[in-house]
Amino acid sequence: MGTTAVMAPPALQKNLESDQPRQVTSVITGYLSIVVLGASGDLAKKKTFPAIFNLYTQGFLPDELKIIGYSRSKMTTEELHTTIRGYLKADRQDPTKKSEDVIHQFLSKVTYMQGAYDTDEGYIRMNEEVSRFELEKDDKDSSTHRLYYFALPPSVYPEVSEKVRKHCMNPRGWTRVIVEKPFGKDLESSEALSSELGALFTEEQLYRIDHYLGKEMVQNLLIMRFANRFFQPIWNRDNIAHVQIVFKEDFGTEGRGGYFDEYGIIRDIIQNHLVQVLCLVAMEKPVSLSPEHIRDEKVKVLQCVEPINEEQVVIGQYEGYTDDPTVAKSSNTPTFASLALRINNERWDGVPFIVKAGKALDAKKVEIRVQFRDTPGDIFNCKKLGRNEFVMRLQPKEAMYMKLTVKEPGLDMKAIQSELDMSYNQRYEEVVIPEAYERLILDTIRGDQQHFVRRDELRVAWEIFTPLLHRIDAGKIPLLPYKQGSRGPREADELNAQTGYVRSEGYIWKSPTN
Template identity: 40%
Template sequence: MVSRVIPVDPFDLVVFGATGDLAKRKILPGLFHRFTVGQMPEDARVIGAARSDMDNTAFQALVRQSLLEFVPNADDLTAELDLFLSKLSYVCVDAKGTKGWDNLVSELRPDTIRAFYLSVTPSLFGAIAANMNAHGIATKDSRIVVEKPFGHDLASAKALNSELRRNFEESQIYRIDHYLGKETVQNLMALRFANSLWEPLWNSTHIDHVQITVAESLGVEGRGEYYDKSGAMRDMVQNHLMQLLCLTAMEPPSRLTPNAVRDEKVKVIEALEPVEQSDIVRGQYRGRDGEGSYRDHAGDPESLTESFVAMKVKVGNWRWSGTPFYLRTGKKLRARTSEIAVVFRDPPHMIFPALEGRRGNALIIRLQPDEGITLRTTIKEPGPGGMRLAEVSLDMTFAEALGADAEAQDAYERLIMDVIRGDQTLFMRGDEVEAAWAWADPIISGWEESRLAPARYDPGSSGPEDALMLMHREGRRWREIEV
């Protein structure tokens, strides 16, 4: 099965920070792929903007090099590559000053969708937004895309939102979280709300607990100084894992519109109960076999910043009362994997003694590395010899079930096309960001006040032993992080 590609309307996309790492690795390769499959119209244009002084030819050469490096088989697409590069131009712009803004004005076409991707540090968001308005670049139909981090805490998130709203309406602001662009994340909504099988079971009566895991095998090498000011809580839990929690726990929206969906997500965050410190485990990886420790990579031998967090979270509403959500994320773990595991309760009366104490049915939604859905169930083992039971999985990997095109589209390119279409469903609203920080801030403040060191754990493990006990003490266990 090959997905149907629907072209978008003509557009001018300005990428601020076009010479940066994110643009070279994700944004421009994503646009190139959308171009090769026919979703970008012929008269679409991409305008790079950055501080570097270069002309169109030099910028196109830079982009060519990036595409050859980060797009598989790009060297086999010579004609497509040349045509895509012909749509690119470049303007040297001073984000905080006046240099280059008039040149950018002259590059933009009237009566064409305008989107502005701010692939720059958040400290420049306000200056760029103000300059756009001052030079008449931003029309009422323009869209502005901003990358995380959306603040460092609640106060800074409110200040950042205020800066953006001084120049743009909320309906024009697209706060991008690439996790929401993953095929499986979007399929979570389809799975829940398009099938009568699941929604009647999607509550505390039938679900024992939910596990959300985002594990990374790499450490913080190369970005340790930045990460040490953030930590796993700010870098992953407050945004990525929070989004997965919201989509798993939210009520059915009244309709599939951006604000209806985001209204329900905000309700989940507002229903989160305060987390006890006894329900949180912080960890920090140690060095082993010649590998540097977190503190080596951070450049601080006394750092108390966590590279791992596991916690038990409760959603205080009618649907989820009594069903805990366990969140887990960390660096230098056994493997790179992201999944949501919905573990169902055992039957109320067990007639098979052999199943006593075994795990119940589970629905596993895999986000990476191989996107797909698995249903773990129990059947009779084939053959004579009595009622011997076996655990099997009904497995659907998107690439196998729907064809190679199912996994070909990167999250960034999908979300960028949503920006052009004006669809904010998969983007965070300002109040949602602030609600997430309002929940996270007391947890982080508690750590900072206590000055307790995170538990140390070995690289290549599943994290600190205390994280296992977080579930074992209640008769549950984490799913293995599989290599």
């Protein structure tokens, strides 16, 4: 399991504050080489390099560290340094403060290599560079480790994987490969990609990253569910009426229209991110915290999901989406989707799981909302106030809160809704919550695959969604327009009501400001 938060050791924190070089408290020994393929792209500069930097400043990476950025773009090592420098924050509690010494120390370990993805020459040079680093001190007894991060479009995974396998494997230690989503566009393409990668790397070498599994509140789900006695007897169909897993963005595609139009909101968000969250909400208690035991239970949940009922699917597209010059005017790609999933097992039979995601909506948030059944014998006439709910806010402003009915302060016996609230920005205000990517890169270095997607898990998830996606692609499900800044198509709220969700009118949870 990941820790609640990763903080710098006291000695290291003192070093950061005084601009002195860091102290090493690495989780591994020996030589570590990290190669970021696609180093000139947005993902690498905004997520991958900053995550590696944060691990380095916190002492999780060895001092014998080599980082290579590789891409087709013409640039020098100095130009790469300039590109990524603005995303490196040496003091995340005060982002305006930078330790130039620590940043300089990190960048001294970063080099850039230009090369094609489909020819041997660049990979041969890359392997020579890594091998020189591993042998530079003539210490043949030290362990060596190689991590290849594919910050690349999936279309080039097979050819890049073939070249890495041919030229760049580690002869003296482990080699691990991180691949980014999307993993195909449907069951057939996903299986084809899995077969190509599976022929080159073992499952122990391959890490399919879904950054949602690295989020603090998602990782908290296991502890919350299985370490608290009061949740265990109520976490079932006898007490829970409805579950929602909601992703909202308050902006549109904004420059990603061409990419997004190829996939749509279900492939981009629901089939991977939200389904991973659903598994953790619905799974049975694993035998242990072994990554394989946890992933076994996630697969069992997915195998119990019934075929999607098209009558309980709402898809939409926000007005103005096709004004993007990279999007075809005739595009029927959904930017919004809400659908009901049913899990046919003893724990969840009859409980609807609404998974909903959309762009250009009225808010920016990701949350899990578990609504409980009505309290029998309503002597306080408070049913009209709404039901009890347990809510986990994954982002922004991580929080867990329970909506309760309580007495309003005063002389009258009047019921109101309030909450028991644990907002992280208040409860853990001195703690820096790690970014998802740094946690998952650290897990890869540790060899912990608990928070990565296994091949059979990926296959079952695609089996659930592929028939629906093919129907949408063929234009056989109505695409409903909705206004930017709205809640989405009104039919989505109707689906909530149809599946038994009771919305609390007038109640709004407010995150603490401090």
